[in-house]
Amino acid sequence: MQCQRCGRPPYELCLNCESYLFNNELEVKISGAKVTRLLEEKQKLSDKSKENGVTIFYLRIGITISVSVGLALGSWLVQLRQAKYSQPLQGSTIQLLPNNHVVAKEFSVEEQLRDVNIIVSVECNDCADKSLAMLLLNEDNYRKFKLRLEYKPRHEGIGIEAFGFDGNLERDHYYIVFFNTSISRTVSIKTNINLIYK
Numbered sequence: 001m002q003c004q005r006c007g008r009p010p011y012e013l014c015l016n017c018e019s020y021l022f023n024n025e026l027e028v029k030i031s032g033a034k035v036t037r038l039l040e041e042k043q044k045l046s047d048k049s050k051e052n053g054v055t056i057f058y059l060r061i062g063i064t065i066s067v068s069v070g071l072a073l074g075s076w077l078v079q080l081r082q083a084k085y086s087q088p089l090q091g092s093t094i095q096l097l098p099n100n101h102v103v104a105k106e107f108s109v110e111e112q113l114r115d116v117n118i119i120v121s122v123e124c125n126d127c128a129d130k131s132l133a134m135l136l137l138n139e140d141n142y143r144k145f146k147l148r149l150e151y152k153p154r155h156e157g158i159g160i161e162a163f164g165f166d167g168n169l170e171r172d173h174y175y176i177v178f179f180n181t182s183i184s185r186t187v188s189i190k191t192n193i194n195l196i197y198k
Contacts, residue, residue: 093190096132096180101145105176105193109169115198118176120163123190131182132189134163138172145177 094102109116124132136155137145144151154174155165158181180187 093188094178096178096187096189098180098182098184098186101135101177101179103175104178104191105195106173107176107195108173109171112171113168114171116165116167116169117196117198118165119194119196120176121192122163122178124187126185127187127189128182128185130159131180131185132187133158133179133181135175135177135179136165137175137177138170139174142175142177 096102118136120134122132122134134155134157135145135153137151137153141151141153145153154169155167157163157165176193178189178191
């Protein structure tokens with residue numbers, strides 16, 4: 001048996017005769033009603049494909065905008081948080097809101113164990129008795145403190161006369177934090193901190 005167009009045997013591939021496979025053209029030898037139905041179905045599938053393409057395009061735009069806005073808001077919140085808890089200048093007056101804190105100094109201990117002396121002087125004319133606390137926190141406990149989770153300070157002084165630290169610290173990053181324990185009173189403090197490694 002041979003091909004009706006070119007006369008070749010049917011097991012050989014004839015690009016001329018099989019060109020409809022590559023050009024998406026189909027020669028149909030069926031009655032007129034069936035051809036019309038097939039062409040209508042092909043048109044419907046083509047339209048549906050275009051609609052899906054438009055939907056996917058709009059979804060991509062929506063996802064891109066959502067991710068961009070999310071990243072922008074995230075970086076803005078990080079900057080806002082860093083500005084809120086940034087270190088004040090030494091000797092400057094700090095307004096400390098009720099139940100709020102400020103990081104007065106950050107430092108690191110690079111050795112396995114180091115003897116450290118922290119001398120703190122504080123001026124606070126509007127502090128009520130024991131409304132101001134000084135905390136010495138390592139990195140992990142400072143994160144917990146910010147999130148209002150249970151934390152363990154390396155040193156805690158409540159009342160101005162108890163501020164300061166003299167002792168050994170392990171290798172870590174540390175924060176000297178002043179915390180206004182009052183729930184209704186804003187305080188103004190002026191601090192001076194001297195850190196001495198022995």
